[in-house]
Amino acid sequence: MALKAPHRNTVKDDLTRLPGLYQDCFHAIAPRRSPAIVATRVRTSRDPDPFDDEAVEVRRHIDDVLRSWAGLVAERGGSPVPGPDRDGGVGGLAAFLTAHLDWLMDSTAAAEFAEEVAALRGRAERLVNGSAPARHHLGGCVEASCDGRLTARTSPGRLAASQIGCDRGHSWPPREWLLLSARIERREAS
Template sequence: MTSSNSHQGMPFNTAAAEVRSSIMSVLASWAGLITEERSVGAPQRHVVGLARFLHENIPWLRAHPAAHDLIDELSTLTRLARRASDSRSVRVIPVGPCVREGCDGKLRAVVKVVPGAQPKPSEIRCSADRAHWWASSEWAALASRMRTLRDHRRTWYSVADIEVLWKIPSGSIYRLANQYRWRRRKVSGRVFYHAEDLHNSLRS
C-alpha cells in the first residue's frame, strides 16, 4: 500500500512501515527471551541482527514450550510483508480507532488504484486485523457506532505492553502464558494476551 506524503510529495508505503515495526517488536521480544533464559549477550537491535540471532538459536527455540507462538507470529508477519509489497497503489484516508472490542487498530478508508483499470470501490479497513472491514454501504452504521462507542477497559496486551507496564522480562511472559494457558489472539503478526488471564496469574 502506498499513500501520499503531504509534506514531501513522495509515495510512502504505510503498510510496509507498519509491518516493519511489527517485525522489529516480535524479533526483539524473542531475542529478549533467549538472552534472559540462556544468559547470552544481546544482539544488535536491527532487523538483520535480530533475525540472525534467532536463526543461530533455532535448535534451542525449537524445544521451547512457546515455540508454536514464534512460528505463528513469523508466519503471519511473512504474509503481511508479502502483501505490503504489492505494487498496487491506494488512497488512504484516516477514519479513527477500530470499534471492535479489544482491537487497537486504526480505521482507514481505502480506494485501490490499479494502473489501466477503474478504481475499485472504497472500503474501510482496520490497520491491525484484516477481518475488521466495512463496505461503503456500511459506513453510516459504522459512523453511528463510532459516535456512541464509549471508552472501555482494555482487554488485550502485547508482550511489549506487559514488559513496560509490569516490568516482566519477555522470557517470563512467555513462560507464564504457557503455564497458565492465557487466552491469546494475533494482530498484525503480534501475539496479544487477555488481560483477565494476566491479572489472575499475577495475583496468584
C-alpha cells in the first residue's frame, strides 16, 4: 500500500535532516565531562577517551539502514548505490533515497521505509537534544574479579551523574561515590 502525499513530505523531511543529525551525533561521541565526575576522578595518560556508545551506535544504525534501503533501490531500479567515498556517506545515501522517493513510497515496503526513517530521525534527535542519558566511561570495575566497564550516567538536563555502575551489575549509590573515587584512584595507581 502506497502512502499519501503528506507522508512523502514527512519522509522527505526526515531524509533531509538525517545527514545533519548524523554529524551532530559525531559531536556527542566524546561528550563533555561533567564537573562532578572530573572532581572525583584523576585521569591518567593510559585512560581511553570516554566515548558515548549510544552516539556511535546511532551513527552506525543510520548508515546501515540508509545503505540497506539504497541497496534495495539499486537492486530493483538499476541505479548504482553511492560508493563509500565523499558522496557515498550518509549525505549521499539520503540524497540517493530522496531522488528515488517516489519509487520507494509507491512500493509495498513504503510503510516500513517511512517507519524506519522516522525512527532513525527520532533516535538521533533524542540523543542530540539531550533527552537520552549521557554515558561517561570511567574504566574497569573496581570490584575484585570483575571485568565489567564502569559507567556514570547523566540524566538529561543535569550536570552531575545520576547513576554509577558497571555492565556486570555492580552499582554504587551517590553516598558511596567518594569511596568509589578513592578505589578508582588506587586501581589506577597500581
